[in-house]
Amino acid sequence: MQLPPLVQAFVLHFGEMGSRWGINRTVGQIYALLFVSPQGLNAEEIVDKLGLSRSNVSMGLKELQAWSLVRLQHRPGDRRDYFSTPEDIWQIVRTLVEERKKREIDPTLTLLRELLMEAPSDDDERYAQQRLTEMRDLFELFAGWYGDVRRLDTQRLVQLLTLGAQVQKVLEMKDRFLPGRAARGKASIG
Amino acid sequence: MQLPPLVQAFVLHFGEMGSRWGINRTVGQIYALLFVSPQGLNAEEIVDKLGLSRSNVSMGLKELQAWSLVRLQHRPGDRRDYFSTPEDIWQIVRTLVEERKKREIDPTLTLLRELLMEAPSDDDERYAQQRLTEMRDLFELFAGWYGDVRRLDTQRLVQLLTLGAQVQKVLEMKDRFLPGRAARGKASIG
DNA sequence: TCGTCATTTCAGAAATTACCGAAATGACGA
């Protein structure tokens, strides 16, 4: 791996963090490298720069494509695939949010809905179902939020994320001037 | 494992999802069981219900404690530890958000800040640093948002999450009536 | 059609992670 120290540190860190983010080290490294590369890279360039095996890079790129995290380009007179990350980092955020929803939220939401169709047979099951109801409501709320994030344009998304603690003030105003809009979430508000 | 089918299905699902959420199967199962149990359980009860080894349950509980995801109680005249999850599901959300920030955001933010202290030595490094700047700003924004989520009380948190796509309308109003508040985030808005 | 180059697949090796039983530690009452 003969990379500038800056890039090398970033790539190695991303590899290590990969395990916490649900991707493996190789995939994390490939992604990090593509992220800081001015032009797209082909598989062999990635092999050279990261010192990984050809097939491993192929697998990693496949996984990144499954996550829709890399773009594929071609150059005239060159048969090879060149990979790069989207220029717009917010597009990456939307993609990640969408994929995480698909993988981490939706399956559980589906299961919770199914389990809550059954009638409880005793008090313990009744308690369990009540807990599952709380969790389903929570997951519905998350699913809705993730969906919103995916749909919002960049400016509004930044605003939504920056809003944070100001939410109360802003919402008081909303209630004053836009009354009567029911909240979407059903989650218990304690 | 002799559990009601409802609970069993939930426990098994949580175990499988565990790997996507960054915890292992055992830990996921233990957590799911505690979540739907009306009373706290001691280690041996968990062993019996889930069919795991004593030591594995001990490790799992230790990890859940490291995540602050379980509470420890005692009963008079009983030396054993009884474990349960917080009643308030929103407290669980805050805990998860805080821990995820600590594990998935903060380390990368620290590294990015460090890397951006160095002066670039050529054009490629200049490009890389520009990309890292975008990413640092993004992570700063996330860190701020996570912090807000942790601090907000439940009602406001639900409002913030429900707000979603309404953000534009609400923010137009805010700008009209509360002008001049600078946004915290520096992330490029393309 | 053939030869070349790029990519993917695949079976096994290597590495990592999860798991268990046994032993050690620690807390408590007698």
Add this chain to the structure above:
DNA sequence: TCGTCATTTCGGTAATTTCTGAAATGACGA
């Protein structure tokens, strides 16, 4: 101080995941 019970630690093993080299596939121009 003991003896008992609960919990944790530890060494080894099992299971899973990641990685590799070799072979297969596919695309393209001649």
